[in-house]
Amino acid sequence: MFEHRQLDMANGFIEELRWRGLLHDSMPGVEEHLAKGPQRGYIGFDPTADSLHVGNLVQIMILVHFQRCGHKPVALVGGATGMVGDPSGKSAERNLLDEEALRHNERCIKAQLERFLDFNSPTNAAELVNNYDWFKDMGFLRFIREVGKHITVNYMLAKDSVKNRLETGLSFTEFSYQLVQGFDFYWLYKNKECVLQMGGSDQWGNITTGTELIRRMDGGEAFAITTPLLTKSDGSKFGKSEGGNIWLDAARTSPYKFYQFWLNATDDEAARFAKIFTHWTQAECDALIEAHAKDPGRRSLQKEVAAFITTLVHGKVETGSAIRASEILFSNASDGLAQLSEQQLLEVFEGVPQAEVQKSVLSSGIAIIDLLTDHTGFLPSKGEAKRALKESSIAINRAKVADDRSVTTTDLLNGKFLLLQRGKKNYFLVKIVG
RNA sequence: GGGGAGAUACCCAAGCGGCCAACGGGGGCAGACUGUAAAUCUGCUGGCUCACGCCUUCGUAGGUUCGAAUCCUGCUCUCCCCA
Numbered sequence: 376m377f378e379h380r381q382l383d384m385a386n387g388f389i390e391e392l393r394w395r396g397l398l399h400d401s402m403p404g405v406e407e408h409l410a411k412g413p414q415r416g417y418i419g420f421d422p423t424a425d426s427l428h429v430g431n432l433v434q435i436m437i438l439v440h441f442q443r444c445g446h447k448p449v450a451l452v453g454g455a456t457g458m459v460g461d462p463s464g465k466s467a468e469r470n471l472l473d474e475e476a477l478r479h480n481e482r483c484i485k486a487q488l489e490r491f492l493d494f495n496s497p498t499n500a501a502e503l504v505n506n507y508d509w510f511k512d513m514g515f516l517r518f519i520r521e522v523g524k525h526i527t528v529n530y531m532l533a534k535d536s537v538k539n540r541l542e543t544g545l546s547f548t549e550f551s552y553q554l555v556q557g558f559d560f561y562w563l564y565k566n567k568e569c570v571l572q573m574g575g576s577d578q579w580g581n582i583t584t585g586t587e588l589i590r591r592m593d594g595g596e597a598f599a600i601t602t603p604l605l606t607k608s609d610g611s612k613f614g615k616s617e618g619g620n621i622w623l624d625a626a627r628t629s630p631y632k633f634y635q636f637w638l639n640a641t642d643d644e645a646a647r648f649a650k651i652f653t654h655w656t657q658a659e660c661d662a663l664i665e666a667h668a669k670d671p672g673r674r675s676l677q678k679e680v681a682a683f684i685t686t687l688v689h690g691k692v693e694t695g696s697a698i699r700a701s702e703i704l705f706s707n708a709s710d711g712l713a714q715l716s717e718q719q720l721l722e723v724f725e726g727v728p729q730a731e732v733q734k735s736v737l738s739s740g741i742a743i744i745d746l747l748t749d750h751t752g753f754l755p756s757k758g759e760a761k762r763a764l765k766e767s768s769i770a771i772n773r774a775k776v777a778d779d780r781s782v783t784t785t786d787l788l789n790g791k792f793l794l795l796q797r798g799k800k801n802y803f804l805v806k807i808v809g
Numbered sequence: 810g811g812g813g814a815g816a817u818a819c820c821c822a823a824g825c826g827g828c829c830a831a832c833g834g835g836g837g838c839a840g841a842c843u844g845u846a847a848a849u850c851u852g853c854u855g856g857c858u859c860a861c862g863c864c865u866u867c868g869u870a871g872g873u874u875c876g877a878a879u880c881c882u883g884c885u886c887u888c889c890c891c892a
Binding site: 638672673705802 | 838853
């Protein structure tokens with residue numbers, strides 16, 4: 376996965392971010408500083424769940440691009456900061472997780488990051504740190520003496536993340552957050568020669584508290600770079616889908632769903648995604664975008680992008696299955712299903728909701744309504760099932776059915792499966808047992 | 810502490826004794842169109858029933874009434890104004 380060529384460093388990381396549309400703001404002097412040679416830069420990840428999601432993917436890719444430009448990326452898992460809660464972009468006080476949950480989340484996140492970054496490079500290996508390591512023995516008194524002393528409350532109040540919450544209120548804990556994160560930066564600067572922190576644009580305030588601390592505590596110079604917050608074409612938040620978050624963990628979001636998420640990007644989004652989430656060069660991106668523009672109906676760009684990212688996250692094998700599943704489920708030919716072996720069928724529908732039904736239920740034929748509700752739970756109520764049937768949105772094995780349809784063993788695929796479908800995108804696999 | 814306003818289905822928001830399972834908008838789902846798109850148009854959006862209809866739902870607990878989301882009382886919570 377890491378066989379890609381290193382980019383020409385003269386070309387520069389900042390320039391790379393710029394054409395990829397990933398540069399929102401940066402402190403003067405960063406470009407020159409990075410040009411001096413390999414540098415360390417870090418991004419923090421909140422261990423609020425035991426998996427990262429596509430919303431985090433932007434930051435991950437920043438580190439990836441950073442490493443590909445020859446620098447040393449540091450991923451910080453916020454074991455300590457996760458216990459405090461960042462007020463940035465939040466309208467209400469955050470719930471705190473207990474330590475046990477945080478430890479678990481942190482381990483899972485670490486495993487996911489290892490898929491993207493090269494931790495074994497002889498020249499610029501990525502590094503993973505956990506701020507809990509330097510905070511766990513830090514007492515309150517020591518913190519306010521050594522760190523708090525250097526930053527005025529006036530300075531802290533001026534941050535947007537704090538200002539926006541003064542009306543509704545925020546706890547002292549959240550108020551202190553920027554100092555805690557700022558100290559992270561100081562610590563990494565001091566112990567790891569890390570001179571750059573990156574993050575989403577909502578992190579600007581927290582990052583600059585860090586550079587300020589470094590200057591005041593040590594007279595040192597450090598830098599900040601932020602990326603724009605990604606939104607969908609319709610303005611809504613990126614990374615959410617009907618079912619909620621799109622996770623990187625296959626157990627939470629199946630590779631099929633993950634692939635579909637990217638495939639469903641609008642033309643405009645796909646072009647942006649190509650630049651942000653792939654390793655393609657500018658010329659390669661332009662060529663693909665141009666090719667797509669000539670025949671947008673083929674959605675070649677969405678397919679390329681989806682395949683690339685899914686491979687990065689889930690690997691080649693899973694991606695192949697996701698692509699095949701998509702082709703079968705969305706091709707107009709309905710005969711593809713019958714050709715599948717049991718093995719393939721199960722592969723294709725991994726991640727699709729499933730239920731088991733006793734064979735005896737089908738032996739004398741069962742009304743479609745009962746199958747959809749009582750026996751499988753695919754639809755929540757009979758009323759809903761009737762409505763769906765009236766809309767002619769229900770299909771069995773990809774063939775539309777009417778409300779008087781009854782289902783028997785002759786409908787089974789491979790003698791033991793039944794594919795229920797509502798609309799174009801909602802599938803449900805019934806497995807016959809007994 | 811005093812005064813006032815309010816709590817309605819996923820969200821916003823009408824209704825203010827029967828015609829209310831509850832206007833309208835948003836969201837969601839589906840159909841047509843299409844590129845598994847966008848835009849647009851259409852339908853649906855508490856449960857059970859083939860259906861007449863029945864049941865549950867308008868903060869909560871009671872009450873008045875033939876009949877209440879609508880009136881009365883207690884309670885809980887939210888917001889605003891004055892101290």
